[in-house]
Amino acid sequence: MFGPNGAGKSTLLRHEFASRNDVAYLPQHTWMLRGPARRTLTIGLRGAEKVRAEEWAKRLGVADTLGTRGRSLSGGEQKRVNLARVLASGSKVLLLDEPLAPIDKRDRSLVIHSIAEAAEDRVAVVVAHDRDVVAMLATEVAVLVDGVIEQQGPVADVMHAPASEDVARVIGVENVLVGAISDVSDAMCTVACGPLLISARRSDSLDIGDRVAVLFGAETVLVSRDDAVSSAQNHWGGSVESVVRLGSLVQLTVDVGVPVIAVITPAAQDALEVEQGTDVFVSVKATAVRAVERA
Amino acid sequence: MDFLAEILRDALDYVGGSGAELVAVLIRTIWIALAATLGAIIIGVPLGVGLGRVRFRGRTLVMTLVNTAMALPPVLVGLVLLVLVWPTGPFGNLDILFTPIVMVIAQVLLATPIVIGLTAAAVGALPAPAVEFVASLQVGVVTRFRVYVTEVWPQLLAAVATGFGRVIAEVGAVLLVGGNIAGETRVLTTAIVQETRQARFGAALALGGVLLLVALVTNATLTWLQVKGEQRG
Structure with missing residues (x-):
C-alpha cells in the first residue's frame, strides 16, 4: 500500500x-x-x-x-x-x-x-x-x-501507467504537466502544454478539448547536446536550469518553455559537459508519456 | 521552653519505658496497614487498569466517582462501617466490630479508590504506540494485564505508596470501628489520640515519631523500587 x-x-x-x-x-x-x-x-x-x-x-x-x-x-x-x-x-x-x-x-x-x-x-x-x-x-x-x-x-x-495525476504525484512521476488535448489519433493524442505540443498515449475516454495532465518519469527523458534525429516524438531544446546530485544520479531541470526533469548518470553529465545554463535537447518517446484526465 | 523540654523528656522516657507495649502497637499498625494496602492493590489495580484502558458508556461518571472517593472523609467511612457492623446492623452477625478485621476493611475502603484512580491515570496516559503494540500482541486478558502493569510499574508503586500513606496515617475510621482497645485494636494513630486526650504530649509525640519513621522506611523502600523500575525500563 x-x-x-x-x-x-x-x-x-x-x-x-x-x-x-x-x-x-x-x-x-x-x-x-x-x-x-x-x-x-x-x-x-x-x-x-x-x-x-x-x-x-x-x-x-x-x-x-x-x-x-x-x-x-x-x-x-x-x-x-x-x-x-x-x-x-x-x-x-x-x-x-x-x-x-x-x-x-x-x-x-x-x-x-x-x-x-x-x-x-x-x-x-x-x-x-x-x-x-x-x-x-x-x-x-x-x-x-x-x-x-x-x-x-x-x-x-x-x-x-499511473491512472491519475494524484497517483503520478504519489508514486513519484517527476514530470506532471497540465494542458488540453489539441488533437487525437487512435491511442495517441497531442496535448498543448503552454508553448509545448506533447505527443502522449491516451485512454478512449479522452477527446479534443479535454483538460489533461501529461505524465512521464524523469528516467524516460533523454538528454543530448545536439539536435539529432531520433524516434522520439517529443523533442525540445532548452537550457539547464538546475543540476542536483541525488545519490548516485544527477537530476537536471531543463527549461524548454516549461520545466522538464531528467535524470542522468554522473558519467553522462561529464560526457555531455552539462552544467547550469548549458543549452541541451531533451527527447521523450510518445509511448512513455501518458495523458490522464485532470483531477 | 521548660514545657517543651519536659515534653521531649517525657517522649524519651516513653520510648525507653514502654518497650513491649510500643512494639506490639507498632507491629499491629504495620500489619493492619500492609493488609489494607494489599487489599487495595488486589482490588484496585485490576479495576484501575480496566478503567484506564476500556472505553465504555458512563466511564467519565465512574472516573468522577473514583476521584471523589479518593478524598473520602475517613470519619464518614468509619461511621458508615460502624453502622453496618453494629451488633443490630445488617452485618452485625459477622461480629467483627472493634476487631482488627474491620479496621482493615475500613482502610481498604479508603485506599482502594486511590489505587484505582492513580492506576487508571497511569494506564490511560500510556502513549498511543504502547497501546497499539499491546493490541497487536494478540494475547489473552491476563498477559495484557501483566503488560500494562509492568509498563506503568513506577507509577503503580507511587499509587501504592500513596495508598499506604493514606492508611497508616488515618485515625478517624479506625478509631470508630476499632475502638482503640489496648492490646487488641490500638494502633499508633489511635494511641496518639489517646495520649493527647490525657495531656501526655510527650508520649503522643514519641508515638508520632515512630509513625513518621514507619512511613519513612516504607516510602524509602517503595521509592527505591520505583527508581530501580525506571532504570530497568
Whole structure:
C-alpha cells in the first residue's frame, strides 16, 4: 500500500487488523516493553512460535541484542525486534505498517528479503513510502490518496501507467504537466502544454478539448547536446536550469518553455559537459508519456 | 521552653519505658496497614487498569466517582462501617466490630479508590504506540494485564505508596470501628489520640515519631523500587 502521509494507509491497516481474525499486525510506531528486548519479542508466545521468533530475530540481525534493555536499542533494532515477532506468527495474513521506516540503508535489503520469505506462503499487506521498496517487495500495489484507493494492480502497471495525476504525484512521476488535448489519433493524442505540443498515449475516454495532465518519469527523458534525429516524438531544446546530485544520479531541470526533469548518470553529465545554463535537447518517446484526465 | 523540654523528656522516657507495649502497637499498625494496602492493590489495580484502558458508556461518571472517593472523609467511612457492623446492623452477625478485621476493611475502603484512580491515570496516559503494540500482541486478558502493569510499574508503586500513606496515617475510621482497645485494636494513630486526650504530649509525640519513621522506611523502600523500575525500563 503506497501513498503520501495522511492518505489513510495506517488507518486502513488498523481497521483491517481490528476487523479480521488470524492476522498479524506490525504497527507503524515501534514499542519496546520494559526489560530485555527478548521480552518484547516473545511475550505471550509459546512453543514453536517462540522458537520461530528467536529464529527471525537471528535472521534480522538482532539476536545479539535480545539480552539488553529493549528501550536502549536503536530505532532500527527496535523495529526489527517488533518485526521478528510478527513474522514468527502463524497467521495467514501479515499487516506491516512501514516495516522499513527507521531501518538503516545497510539493513534494508536484509529486512526486505526476510519479509519476502515470510510472505511466501501467505499474504502480506505492506505500507511503504518508498517506491524502491514497493518495486522490490510487492506483486501488487494499491495507491491511496485522501483515504481512497485511487489505483490498484500489478506493480509495473501502476508504476509505469499511473491512472491519475494524484497517483503520478504519489508514486513519484517527476514530470506532471497540465494542458488540453489539441488533437487525437487512435491511442495517441497531442496535448498543448503552454508553448509545448506533447505527443502522449491516451485512454478512449479522452477527446479534443479535454483538460489533461501529461505524465512521464524523469528516467524516460533523454538528454543530448545536439539536435539529432531520433524516434522520439517529443523533442525540445532548452537550457539547464538546475543540476542536483541525488545519490548516485544527477537530476537536471531543463527549461524548454516549461520545466522538464531528467535524470542522468554522473558519467553522462561529464560526457555531455552539462552544467547550469548549458543549452541541451531533451527527447521523450510518445509511448512513455501518458495523458490522464485532470483531477 | 521548660514545657517543651519536659515534653521531649517525657517522649524519651516513653520510648525507653514502654518497650513491649510500643512494639506490639507498632507491629499491629504495620500489619493492619500492609493488609489494607494489599487489599487495595488486589482490588484496585485490576479495576484501575480496566478503567484506564476500556472505553465504555458512563466511564467519565465512574472516573468522577473514583476521584471523589479518593478524598473520602475517613470519619464518614468509619461511621458508615460502624453502622453496618453494629451488633443490630445488617452485618452485625459477622461480629467483627472493634476487631482488627474491620479496621482493615475500613482502610481498604479508603485506599482502594486511590489505587484505582492513580492506576487508571497511569494506564490511560500510556502513549498511543504502547497501546497499539499491546493490541497487536494478540494475547489473552491476563498477559495484557501483566503488560500494562509492568509498563506503568513506577507509577503503580507511587499509587501504592500513596495508598499506604493514606492508611497508616488515618485515625478517624479506625478509631470508630476499632475502638482503640489496648492490646487488641490500638494502633499508633489511635494511641496518639489517646495520649493527647490525657495531656501526655510527650508520649503522643514519641508515638508520632515512630509513625513518621514507619512511613519513612516504607516510602524509602517503595521509592527505591520505583527508581530501580525506571532504570530497568
